Amino acid sequence: QKAQAQRRRLYRFRQVLYRHGFESIAGVDEVGRGPLAGPVVAAAVILPRGLPSFRLDDSKQLSQAQRNELYEKINKEAVAVGIGIAQPQEIDALNIHNASLLAMYRALSSLQQAPDFCFVDGRFLVPNLTCPQRAIVSGDGRCDVVAAASIIAKVTRDRLLEELDTIYPSYGFAANKGYPTFEHLQALREHGPSPVHRYSCTPVRLAGENAAVTRGEKNSDCTG
Numbered sequence: 274q275k276a277q278a279q280r281r282r283l284y285r286f287r288q289v290l291y292r293h294g295f296e297s298i299a300g301v302d303e304v305g306r307g308p309l310a311g312p313v314v315a316a317a318v319i320l321p322r323g324l325p326s327f328r329l330d331d332s333k334q335l336s337q338a339q340r341n342e343l344y345e346k347i348n349k350e351a352v353a354v355g356i357g358i359a360q361p362q363e364i365d366a367l368n369i370h371n372a373s374l375l376a377m378y379r380a381l382s383s384l385q386q387a388p389d390f391c392f393v394d395g396r397f398l399v400p401n402l403t404c405p406q407r408a409i410v411s412g413d414g415r416c417d418v419v420a421a422a423s424i425i426a427k428v429t430r431d432r433l434l435e436e437l438d439t440i441y442p443s444y445g446f447a448a449n450k451g452y453p454t455f456e457h458l459q460a461l462r463e464h465g466p467s468p469v470h471r472y473s474c475t476p477v478r479l480a481g482e483n484a485a486v487t488r489g490e491k492n493s494d495c496t497g
Contacts (some may be wrong), residue, residue, distance in 0.1 A: 274330045283417035284324050287410070290390055291322060297352070299388035300400065301381055301416025303373045304332070308451030309461070309477050310444065310470045311434050313364060314378035316425035317355040317384050317391075318347060318418050325421075326350065331414040332427040344428040347421045355383035356429055365473040374399055380422075394419045428464040441467040 287298050303315040327346045335343070348354055357379025359372035367375065376397045381391060390405050394412035412419035431450055438447035444460045444467060450468075451457075459475055465484030470477045 279328060280324045284327055286392060286416040295390045297386055297389045298418060298424045299391045301377045302394040302413055302419050302423040302488060303376050304430050306369050308476045309453050311371050311437060312358045313376050313413060314426050314430035315357040315380040316422040317380040318421040318425060319386060319388055319420050320421060321353040322381055327416055327478035327479055329417050329420040329468050332423040340428050344423050347425060353384040353386040354414055354425060355380045357383060361469055362473045364471050369428055371373060392416050392419050437469055465485060475476050
């Protein structure tokens with residue numbers, strides 16, 4: 274069966290660690306590196322030992338309905354789930370790379386149960402972790418706990434942007450999730466940045482400078 278074969282393939286990383294005595298194995302992933310607005314959100318997940326009862330995959334390969342369904346199943350069956358957020362102001366101060374690592378650290382720190390090993394999506398390890406860790410390139414498509422984390426992070430961030438859309442309705446956050454779509458860029462030019470935009474992103478900085486000039490604040494400097 275294809276689904277069962279995929280579950281076994283994604284389980285292999287954990288299986289090796291269980292054989293070496295590890296018990297509490299987390300996966301961590303983040304979403305939101307590319308948008309012009311909103312936070313970067315990370316999730317950490319510890320699944321029970323054994324094959325998951327549901328089919329996992331990289332969140333980018335799933336439909337919204339599939340992600341929402343798996344979000345509920347993961348939260349129901351996981352040993353622990355943690356969320357970490359880095360806000361736009363932190364992204365501007367730290368840069369998106371460091372802010373993403375900070376969000377992942379916060380997600381792991383918020384787990385109800387401390388992991389004794391962590392798989393990290395991507396090329397970089399999470400600074401200041403006390404447990405051993407391994408970075409896995411494209412881990413959300415190769416390791417089940419990372420795939421689970423990617424789904425939790427994606428759904429969590431999408432819902433946050435939908436909430437921000439009700440506060441700042443001019444930018445279409447519910448539809449674009451903060452990414453630089455044509456409509457979003459046009460709204461930035463028309464309305465200037467909102468408080469949840471990332472001034473370290475060039476289109477946002479330029480829109481802020483243009484809005485300041487329009488208001489007559491010719492000495493305004495949005496450095497981000």
